[in-house]
Amino acid sequence: MIECSSDCVEVKGVLNKHDNALEQLKKLVENLDVIPNENYLKRFLYGADFNVDEAFKKIKSSKEHMLDQHDWYRKDGPLKLKEFIEKDIRAVLPDCDKDGRPIYLVKNGNIDVSTMSLFDVVAVDDVWIESILMERPEAAAKGLCVIIDIKDQSWKLSKWMQPNLIKQSIRKTDNLPFKDFKVHVVNNSWWISIGIKMMWPFLPQKFKDMMHFHFNNLESFYEYIDKEVLPIEYGGLKEVKYAQLYEKLYERNDQIFESFSQYRNYKN
Template identity: 35%
Template sequence: MSKMSKKEAQKKLQDKTIQKKTNREDDKADVQKCIETLRELLQGEKNLKIRLDDKFMLRYLRWLDFDPELAFNKIKDIYKFRAQTKEWHCCSPPSEYEDILEMHIQAILADRDSRGRRVYVVKIGNIDDNKDINIYRLSHVDDLWLEAAMEEEETQKNGLAVIVDMEGYSLKLFRWLTPQNLRNSSRKLYNLSFPQIDFHVVNTSALLNATIALVYPFLDSKVKEHIHFHNRDWPSLHKYINPEILPAEYGGQIPSLDYAKLRALLYDNSDQLMELFSMGYVNT
């Protein structure tokens, strides 16, 4: 029998961790106790306007191994950060970002991968910096897609896979890679309540090396373990994301992406998204 590679061992451990969390939910009484404890903690937090329904509590409890105290502290940390960096966080409906959505920079695929994860595609080269676009508005569009995904029970349990497509990456985008922007971007990444996020970088170029040198110091070692570089080696990508759900440009079986249809996820959940964006610390 061949020896298991380090990546295969890590994947097996991650799958066991996700299964352990899923099994934890079989104990309904224990889960309900965790929900009630977290709700009580949040009710006692002064000036925090937030949802208190079971569904919202589970979003954070699933993420943090059903530890109410840890979930409470993380929620406080997330919303304090939002209050401090309002320009980085979305507070408008999808209709306000049609110009960016029509550039086909970001989108969540219609189908989940074989592990039940949502797949988020980010095409860096589609950013048209000649238009009224900046890093804040792009971050807002990420909020739209990812908040919609984080509300889904299956995604909360299984996580997210991100395809970062570097085709056409422009040197002009370097101006956004300031230390402050990188710190805020990485902080937002750590605040995403997915049990696991894997990044798959494709269509790389020599220019990417300079970007990596700037970005890597701001990333946690655990995040780095979940970044995979494939360039244009589609069989390599398919070891993680099955080709049945991918478009042909990534060696998949779908001819092309119907972006207008994919955006229905945002427009159909616009009211729910606005409720999520309205939450946070308020002044009295």
């Protein structure tokens, strides 16, 4: 008879705990009309350290917001959003920050409000985030690192800073499975101080606490993300081929669309 080591017993214990939590969560979501897609449920469990009640609370809140605000939860796959994706407004970088969070790059200077709406941009965010969590639901336990590049950001984006839109954006972000967020603002824009003043009063304290304003001080930025994983345009050493990242995203079009169709099962 082969005896299991203490490490093996510990691993089995963790796996059993995870399996039990998943089964409990499946039963809880039955009344929410949520299809018990295991990947979808696992991401919330990882983000809540497998606290079933906390995971359920976030799924419930997300479902309620979804039913109330359809425009914030479109079901588009990445191929339908190709014209916006290839404007280089968003990308998930290949590596992680120093604490293991996936890195999501937001280039607000490339947003053209004359050709895309706020909800087009939100839909692009959704497919990128879905691509992370479909492949690695455990990434939710690490959190998400967001780099917001405000270079050349147009003052026209200020029309998206209305109190109700900010409120809905906060609510949606708060319902994402990630355990936490670290947001790094880099570069500068002549009107950004005005934009920050407009938004700041409407942000909950926990959102203010996650913000790091580096602007043009990239040395402080490197304290959180190694230069080796950053694109060259941010003083990093990584040659990031964005077109290849987009192609990989398009390859997952059917999976992403199917996933949205399952848990975004509201009536259009």
